Amino acid sequence: MHAVRLNAPEQLEYCSIPVPVPGDMEVVCRVESVAICGTDPHIIHGEFPNFWPKAFPLIPGHEWAGVVETVGESAAALGWKKGDRVCGISHVGCGHCAMCMQGRYTLCDNYGHEEFGHRQYGHYSQGAYAEYMRSNVKAIARIPEDMDFNVASCMDPLSIALHMVMRSRIQPGDDVLINGSGGQGLMAILCARSLGAGKIMVSGSGFRLEVAQQFGAIPINYRDEDVVAKVKELTGGKGAKRVIECAGTAVGIRQAIDSVAKGGVVSMVSLPGGDIPVPIRRIVLEEIELVGNRANPNTLEKAISLAAQYPAEMQRLITHEFPLSEYVKAFDIFNGRKDNSLKVIMKPQL
Numbered sequence: 263m264h265a266v267r268l269n270a271p272e273q274l275e276y277c278s279i280p281v282p283v284p285g286d287m288e289v290v291c292r293v294e295s296v297a298i299c300g301t302d303p304h305i306i307h308g309e310f311p312n313f314w315p316k317a318f319p320l321i322p323g324h325e326w327a328g329v330v331e332t333v334g335e336s337a338a339a340l341g342w343k344k345g346d347r348v349c350g351i352s353h354v355g356c357g358h359c360a361m362c363m364q365g366r367y368t369l370c371d372n373y374g375h376e377e378f379g380h381r382q383y384g385h386y387s388q389g390a391y392a393e394y395m396r397s398n399v400k401a402i403a404r405i406p407e408d409m410d411f412n413v414a415s416c417m418d419p420l421s422i423a424l425h426m427v428m429r430s431r432i433q434p435g436d437d438v439l440i441n442g443s444g445g446q447g448l449m450a451i452l453c454a455r456s457l458g459a460g461k462i463m464v465s466g467s468g469f470r471l472e473v474a475q476q477f478g479a480i481p482i483n484y485r486d487e488d489v490v491a492k493v494k495e496l497t498g499g500k501g502a503k504r505v506i507e508c509a510g511t512a513v514g515i516r517q518a519i520d521s522v523a524k525g526g527v528v529s530m531v532s533l534p535g536g537d538i539p540v541p542i543r544r545i546v547l548e549e550i551e552l553v554g555n556r557a558n559p560n561t562l563e564k565a566i567s568l569a570a571q572y573p574a575e576m577q578r579l580i581t582h583e584f585p586l587s588e589y590v591k592a593f594d595i596f597n598g599r600k601d602n603s604l605k606v607i608m609k610p611q612l
């Protein structure tokens with residue numbers, strides 16, 4: 263099969279390798295769509311040495327959807343069969359450690375140990391930039407007949423946005439600031455809407471901020487407005503009770519914290535380049551909570567249901583599609599945010 267393989271940092275190769283064979287609890291799927299994730303360029307640049315990946319070569323890619331082709335024995339006993347339409351996520355917990363036993367399998371104590379059953383596809387385990395993808399059944403879910411594969415490949419990031427928004431402990435009517443109007447920010451709008459948010463304010467700029475507005479958010483252009491002042495103005499001076507931080511810069515994170523109301527929650531997903539100072543005095547005296555979120559524990563099936571409520575918005579997020587062989591062009595458009603790109607999909611079967 264054809265695959266895009268990372269042989270060393272920055273060394274991607276479109277190559278031909280054997281089709282994988284499923285293990286006992288695994289399926290091998292024909293990959294119909296694989297979306298480029300914001301994390302992928304960082305992995306490709308080699309920014310996480312000896313971690314993502316632990317060793318080369320690695321097939322990146324973890325936002326994928328396709329059709330089950332071959333099924334391991336126990337996976338078949340659980341009801342998985344050839345022809346099932348599915349989508350995947352990256353994390354598979356070991357299933358035995360204390361964190362997995364609490365359902366917090368993205369924090370698995372055996373992270374990185376494939377010998378104990380842990381996987382993170384496209385990060386250190388082999389991923390989906392290929393014609394076929396081998397996955398444990400814990401990391402896939404069935405998709406509705408009428409969900410197309412491009413949308414289905416976005417269920418991984420949508421389920422991350424959902425985890426992040428749920429972890430803000432949003433209540434119906436709460437005003438929310440979503441800081442950042444990239445893919446995660448736009449998906450977070452849909453999650454906040456479905457959880458009954460009051461005002462949804464989004465800080466961003468350009469084309470992406472226009473999409474945020476089309477999704478029902480109040481746009482705040484950080485290039486020509488003071489985000490904190492604007493949020494205060496829109497919330498009667500209080501600030502947003504829930505802040506969803508998807509900007510990932512030092513300035514953006516500070517802005518997120520400064521925009522939250524007393525007793526509020528800042529729920530974060532971005533990975534800034536390093537540690538940054540935060541206003542601890544205010545965090546203590548105003549009981550502000552900063553919540554980190556790692557990926558999407560147990561939110562994949564919820565995200566699939568949620569996406570069905572927003573078919574037009576989900577389609578709007580997908581701006582480009584390329585055969586897998588044109589991955590160089592696809593990355594250029596995605597990384598450069600060229601041509602008003604949001605989710606860029608590669609099609610291994612074309």
Ligand SMILES: [Zn+2]
Pocket residue numbers: 299300301324325418419
């Ligand atoms: Zn991703």
Ligand SMILES: [Zn+2]
Pocket residue numbers: 355356357358359360361362363367369370371372
């Ligand atoms: Zn575990």
